[in-house]
Amino acid sequence: MSFFGKNIRKIRTVKTLSQQSFAELFDLKRGTLGAYEEGRSEPKIDTIIKIANYFSIPIDDLLTKELTVNSLLKFKANLTTDHDIITKQAFASIPCITSKNAKEYLLYNDKEAFVSDMQVLQLPINPDKEFRAFTVDNLEMSSNDKGLFPKDIVIGEMIPKDVYKKLNNGHLVLAVFEDQLVLRRCYLSGNTITLRADHKNIDDLEFPIKEVKELWRIRYVFYHRVPELADGLEEKMAMLQAQFLQIKGEL
Incomplete structure (x- = not known):
């Protein structure tokens, strides 16, 4: 040998x-x-x-x-x-779907040779699980100045088909269909999967679950810019202040 x-x-x-x-x-x-x-x-x-x-x-x-x-x-x-x-x-090598290879991925995602030739990200996460990286290319998962923006990268973990219906509603997923990739929150009802954007002006998409070729639950996000962490803190402080004033008024 x-x-x-x-x-x-x-x-x-x-x-x-x-x-x-x-x-x-x-x-x-x-x-x-x-x-x-x-x-x-x-x-x-x-x-x-x-x-x-x-x-x-x-x-x-x-x-x-x-x-x-x-x-x-x-x-x-x-x-x-x-x-x-x-x-x-132990570092996991994660194939990355980008704007340049997305069309080819839709055609050949089930071909091991194609997937092995994709560009990869190497991260210190569980190498025994299967992941995909995806480069965000639209504003569907943005809300005002928050959320995901083009060039952000999300990392999704493979969800087996027999677990689809056990997935909690509202999880952010990357769904792979015959002719498109959809990054949205998923809601399951019977044999239908509804994919909902965070952007308020984007309509829901509905598909039969059987049309889903792959489903990746988003576990990690890499932002192309530094997120405004202070905004969330200010909102929490305002909420706490409102609750305090309410309690004070009831005493």
């Missing part, structure tokens, strides 16, 4: 290279590199030679031995420990 996949994964970790960065060094696609690392595909001999020469590793060692951290770092003082390697490998 070849150790090539396991060894290049360890090389990446020690050299702190992402799959994308490593792949670009050798004119490979990120999905192709992932297939090598997972043992689903074997590299061409010229690729093996390029990698071996680049990192000054004998080809025989690259293919037939499990390389150690010490050998990769040439026994330098700043050795990376096995614990460091495990921590780095």
